[in-house]
Amino acid sequence: MAATKILIVEDETAIREMIAFHLGRAGFITFEAENCKIARKLLVDEQPDLALVDWMLPDMSGLEMVRMLKRDRDNEDLAIIMLTARADEFDKVAGLEGGADDYITKPFSPRELVARIQAVLRRAASVDGDTIEEGNIALDSAGHRVTANGNEVRLGPTEYRLLQFLISHPDRVYSREQLLDRVWGANVYVEERTVDVHVRRLRKALSPDGSDKYIQTVRGAGYRFSSK
Numbered sequence: 001m002a003a004t005k006i007l008i009v010e011d012e013t014a015i016r017e018m019i020a021f022h023l024g025r026a027g028f029i030t031f032e033a034e035n036c037k038i039a040r041k042l043l044v045d046e047q048p049d050l051a052l053v054d055w056m057l058p059d060m061s062g063l064e065m066v067r068m069l070k071r072d073r074d075n076e077d078l079a080i081i082m083l084t085a086r087a088d089e090f091d092k093v094a095g096l097e098g099g100a101d102d103y104i105t106k107p108f109s110p111r112e113l114v115a116r117i118q119a120v121l122r123r124a125a126s127v128d129g130d131t132i133e134e135g136n137i138a139l140d141s142a143g144h145r146v147t148a149n150g151n152e153v154r155l156g157p158t159e160y161r162l163l164q165f166l167i168s169h170p171d172r173v174y175s176r177e178q179l180l181d182r183v184w185g186a187n188v189y190v191e192e193r194t195v196d197v198h199v200r201r202l203r204k205a206l207s208p209d210g211s212d213k214y215i216q217t218v219r220g221a222g223y224r225f226s227s228k
Contacts (some may be wrong), residue, residue: 005046008028008061009062011057019113022113031046055095062083079101082103134167148206162179164203170224179195
């Protein structure tokens with residue numbers, strides 16, 4: 001299996017090189033960019049599997065870059081983790097709603113970073129070759145493709161995994177804590193509010209065909225997928 005390629009977008013040289021060193025030790029292939037212009041070129045030339053994007057960049061904010069990447073069909077399968085010193089809940093939600101799959105606040109340990117990267121990559125990977133059909137939604141795990149009423153639905157890696165889990169267990173209610181364990185993975189330190197953000201993003205992606213109605217909130221309990 002080919003080694004995972006990671007793009008590091010960070011303007012501080014010492015931090016960028018430290019991250020590259022530890023990721024290299026963990027077996028990843030890394031590419032470094034000090035600004036968004038260089039990052040865009042590397043995205044085309046190297047086609048990384050995951051991007052680490054700092055919030056504060058010299059030519060464009062990291063949040064703007066993430067939003068730009070998610071609008072580009074060529075990068076729709078790119079997993080993204082934001083790196084930032086901004087620890088406010090509002091900023092975390094903004095980063096996740098902007099398209100990031102995870103959010104790590106500085107300072108962080110190399111061990112935590114590697115664990116978070118591995119967790120995001122696991123969520124992005126498709127491990128099941130079946131096609132699941134519920135209501136007007138079809139999820140093809142082998143092709144990593146979702147359609148609603150025959151129209152392709154573009155989902156980020158985390159939204160895909162969230163839908164895959166819920167549609168695989170229809171009519172069952174899962175709490176936010178359970179979804180974090182099942183979709184994000186055990187021992188991954190993510191706030192429960194993160195689930196709400198990704199549910200909103202999933203619903204938004206499904207809404208053009210009216211399929212967002214299948215992602216139901218059960219007050220005081222959690223979420224479920226139901227086509228009934």
